Amino acid sequence: MSAEARVEPGAPVLAVEDLHLTYVTADGDVPALRGVSLEVRSGEVLGLAGESGCGKSSLASTVLRLQPASARVSGRVLVSGEDVLTLRWGALRAVRWAGASIVFQGALHSLDPVQRVGHQIEEPIALHEPGTSPAERRRRVAELLEQVGLPAARARAYPHQLSGGQRQRVMIAMALACRPDLVVADEPTTALDVMVQAQVLALLSELVRGSGVAMVLISHDLSVLGQMSDRVAVMYAGRVVEQGPASAVLGDARHPYAAALSGAFPRVGDPAARFAPSGLPGDPPDLRSLPPGCPFAPRCHRAAPTCAEAEPALLPLAVPSGPTSAAGPAGPAGPAGPRERLAACVRLEES
Numbered sequence: 001m002s003a004e005a006r007v008e009p010g011a012p013v014l015a016v017e018d019l020h021l022t023y024v025t026a027d028g029d030v031p032a033l034r035g036v037s038l039e040v041r042s043g044e045v046l047g048l049a050g051e052s053g054c055g056k057s058s059l060a061s062t063v064l065r066l067q068p069a070s071a072r073v074s075g076r077v078l079v080s081g082e083d084v085l086t087l088r089w090g091a092l093r094a095v096r097w098a099g100a101s102i103v104f105q106g107a108l109h110s111l112d113p114v115q116r117v118g119h120q121i122e123e124p125i126a127l128h129e130p131g132t133s134p135a136e137r138r139r140r141v142a143e144l145l146e147q148v149g150l151p152a153a154r155a156r157a158y159p160h161q162l163s164g165g166q167r168q169r170v171m172i173a174m175a176l177a178c179r180p181d182l183v184v185a186d187e188p189t190t191a192l193d194v195m196v197q198a199q200v201l202a203l204l205s206e207l208v209r210g211s212g213v214a215m216v217l218i219s220h221d222l223s224v225l226g227q228m229s230d231r232v233a234v235m236y237a238g239r240v241v242e243q244g245p246a247s248a249v250l251g252d253a254r255h256p257y258a259a260a261l262s263g264a265f266p267r268v269g270d271p272a273a274r275f276a277p278s279g280l281p282g283d284p285p286d287l288r289s290l291p292p293g294c295p296f297a298p299r300c301h302r303a304a305p306t307c308a309e310a311e312p313a314l315l316p317l318a319v320p321s322g323p324t325s326a327a328g329p330a331g332p333a334g335p336a337g338p339r340e341r342l343a344a345c346v347r348l349e350e351s
C-alpha cells in the first residue's frame with residue numbers, strides 16, 4: 001500500500017458498483033459492460049477470466065477512466081474510496097499511478113522507444129511528486145529496478161536493448177513507481193515464453209503479498225489465475241456470471257459457462273485457449289444483438305425454455321452447512337454482497 005495509506009485495513013481498495021460501459025461505433029452501440037459489481041481488498045488478487053471479447057480489458061480501462069471519450073458509462077468505480085468516474089481531471093491524474101496503475105500486455109509497444117527506461121520510470125514520480133529532487137528520483141528508479149530483479153544500471157538502457165521479459169519487468173516497475181494501492185494487470189505475461197512468464201508471475205505475486213497492494217489480474221489462462229488469485233470472477237458477454245474464492249470457482253464452478261471454461265482448463269501459455277476453450281461449442285454472442293434472456297443459452301447444454309425469458313441475476317449461492325465450505329459461512333441465500341460466492345443462472349438450485 002502507499003506510504004500515506006488511503007485505505008482503512010480491510011476496506012476495499014477497489015469497489016466497482018453496477019458498472020455499464022457502451023462503446024458508440026459507426027456499426028452501432030456495443031454494450032461491453034452490463035452491470036459489473038466486484039471488489040478487491042488490499043493484499044488480495046482478484047482474477048478475471050472469460051473468453052475474448054467478454055469485457056475484461058474494458059473493465060480494466062474503465063477502472064482508470066481510460067475508456068474512449070465517446071463511450072457511455074454509468075455506475076461507480078471507487079478506488080481507495082474515490083469515484084474515478086466523477087473525479088475532476090487533476091484529482092484523476094493523482095489517482096492514476098498513485099492510487100491505481102495498470103500493466104498492459106504489450107510492453108514493447110507501451111514503452112517509448114527513444115527514451116531510456118530509467119527516464120520512463122522516473123516520469124510518473126516527477127509528475128506526481130514534484131517536490132522530489134532528481135537525485136532522489138534516480139535513487140527510487142534504482143530501487144524499483146532492483147525490486148523487479150533488474151540491475152540498477154539497466155536504467156540507461158533503451159527498450160530495444162532489453163528482452164521481452166525485461167521490458168515487462170520495466171512496465172511493472174513503472175506501475176509501482178508511485179506506490180499505488182491497486183495494480184490492474186491486463187494479461188501481463190501473455191507475450192512471454194513460459195519460463196519468463198513464470199518468473200514475472202512470481203514477481204507480481206511477491207510484490208502483492210509483500211506490500212499489501214491489491215491486484216486485478218486478467219488472464220485467459222485459468223492455470224495462471226488459479227496459481228495467483230484469492231478470488232476469481234468469470235465474465236461472459238459483459239457481465240460477471242460467477243465469482244467467489246478461486247479454489248471454489250475454478251475447482252467446482254456452478255455456472256454452466258464457468259464450468260465449461262474451467263473444465264477446458266488451458267495449459268499455461270496456450271494462446272488458442274483464449275479464443276475457443278475446448279469442449280465449449282459455438283462462439284460468444286455479438287454484443288450488438290444479444291439474444292433475449294440468458295446470453296449463454298445458445299451454447300448451454302442445460303438451457304431450458306425459461307432461460308430465454310429474462311437474463312438471470314447474479315445471486316448468492318445457497319451452500320451446504322458445514323465449516324469447511326469453500327463458499328464461506330453456511331446458510332441460505334441472502335441479499336447479494338460482492339464478496340460472497342455468486343452465480344447468474346436460473347438452474348443453480350437443481351445442480
Ligand SMILES: Nc1ncnc2c1ncn2[C@@H]1O[C@H](COP(=O)(O)OP(=O)(O)OP(=O)(O)O)[C@@H](O)[C@H]1O
Nearest residue numbers: 023025030032051052053054055056057058059287
Ligand atoms: N474502443 C472500442 N470501440 C468499440 N468496441 C470496442 C472497443 N474496445 C473493445 N470493444 C468491444 O468491446 C467488447 C469487449 O472487448 P474487450 O477488449 O474488453 O474484451 P476482452 O475480454 O478484453 O477480450 P480479449 O481477451 O480478446 O482481450 C468486444 O466486443 C470488443 O470488440
Ligand code: SF4
Nearest residue numbers: 294297300307345346
Ligand atoms: S440460465 Fe439457462 S442458459 Fe443460462 S447458464 Fe443457466 S441453464 Fe444455461
Ligand SMILES: [Mg+2]
Nearest residue numbers: 056057058186
Ligand atoms: Mg483484453
